[in-house]
Amino acid sequence: MKYVVTGGAGFIGNNIVRLLLELNHEVKVIDNLHTGKIENLTDIKNKIEFENVDIKNFEEIKLNLKNVDGIFHEAALTSVPESFKKSQEYYDVNVLGTKNIFKIANKENIRVIFASSSSVYGDIKKTPIKENFDKNPNNPYGQTKLDSEYLAEEFIKNKSKIIGLRYFNVYGIGQNSSYAGVITKFLENIKNEKSITINGDGNQNRDFIHVKDIAKANIVAMESKIENGFFNIGTGIATSINDLSKLMIKLSNHKHKTIHGSQLEGDVKISQADMCLSNRVLNWNHEINLMDGLRELIKNYLPSKL
Structure with missing residues (x-):
């Protein structure tokens, strides 16, 4: 085809x-x-x-x-x-x-x-x-x-x-940081040894x-x-941004603190x-869980962290 x-x-x-x-x-x-x-x-x-x-x-x-x-x-x-x-x-x-x-x-x-x-x-x-x-x-x-x-x-x-x-x-691997979602932005923070910045209170969740x-x-x-x-x-499956940051910090052994910034315009509170x-x-269902997906990402972006 x-x-x-x-x-x-x-x-x-x-x-x-x-x-x-x-x-x-x-x-x-x-x-x-x-x-x-x-x-x-x-x-x-x-x-x-x-x-x-x-x-x-x-x-x-x-x-x-x-x-x-x-x-x-x-x-x-x-x-x-x-x-x-x-x-x-x-x-x-x-x-x-x-x-x-x-x-x-x-x-x-x-x-x-x-x-x-x-x-x-x-x-x-x-x-x-x-x-x-x-x-x-x-x-x-x-x-x-x-x-x-x-x-x-x-x-x-x-x-x-x-x-x-x-x-x-x-x-996933290859996401453009200029148009990236929160995971790629957190990876950039970790890679550059900067604090992870969460927009808003971090209680908003994402699928x-x-x-x-x-x-x-x-x-x-x-x-x-x-x-x-x-x-x-x-x-x-819904994951809060606060929980996401904790998971990524744990997987990457990141030493910097998490800080909170202003909420983004047009951001939604819940998404599941x-x-x-x-x-x-x-007849479709996902196969890759978040933990495995993050491990793959961190290994690709930050091999020295694993």
């Missing part, structure tokens, strides 16, 4: 590309390298096709989506803090760019698995979060992902085959999911008999996926 991965030079997309190659599929990567890095593809450049194309460019995207069996749409701007400053740019890329993908895929009858986000739920008071909970994003990034889901629903009415995966807090599990979820969704739907992709629907309908 031949698949296109938009954003394939980025953190999640690159992991999907590599898993597809392991499964002996042909892969074309589409990435404008705005946040993705060509270096992520260096060791596999002879095994893939690569096109430096912006998803906002309809005609160029159209040329690059011919004769493929499926699309993994990962290209997006993903920084919550930045989305407040560049809301129009986020809309143009995450919504209008996604509309281009959906429109072409609909015409060519191509199946699409696309990256949505737990950010569509906003600051939910009740957990675990089910897919049918109210959606009320509290930041522009989350709103663009919800708008993309609304677009998907419209195309589904016109016989498109689209599945949206609502990623929770993704972590941390390893990027390799995210990649597998995408493959499972693509191969599923289910044609449409939106699914949580997490572990179903209800995984019943994904388990039952997609």
Whole structure:
């Protein structure tokens, strides 16, 4: 089979590309390298096709989506803090760019698995979060992902085959520190022998999911008999930021104290996926627990700490 991965030079997309190659599929990567890095593809450049194309460019995207069996749409701007400053740019890329993908895929009858986000739920008071909970994003990034889901629903009415995966807090080797989640930021603190800085009181919790599990979820969704739907992709396990910092300090033997800073704009208090629907309908579940994932990360980032 031949698949296109938009954003394939980025953190999640690159992991999907590599898993597809392991499964002996042909892969074309589409990435404008705005946040993705060509270096992520260096060791596999002879095994893939690569096109430096912006998803906002309809005609160029159209040329690059011919004769493929499926699309993994990962290209997006993903920084919550930045989305407040560049809301129009986020809309143009995450919504209008996604509309281009959906429109072409609909015409060519191509199946699409696309990256949505737990950010569509906003600051939910009740957990675990089910897919049918109210959606009320509290930041522009989350709103663009919800708008993309609304677009998907419209195309589904016109016989498109689209599945949206609502990623929770993704972590793993290769995450760009400029757009990173809290785990990578803590690793940077530890590596530089600085105090770990927690935004807010640290009682906020997150559902941390390893990027390799995210990649597998995408493959499972693509191969599923289910044609449409939106699914949580997490572990179903909540970890507070305070507990995360303690665990990372213990695993790395970090000697510096933890300090607390101001809460980030657009941050949510609780985030924990209800995984019943994904388990039952997609027959998917995570495989990597947080402890093992953190050990792998620390070994990669900080070999002298182990």
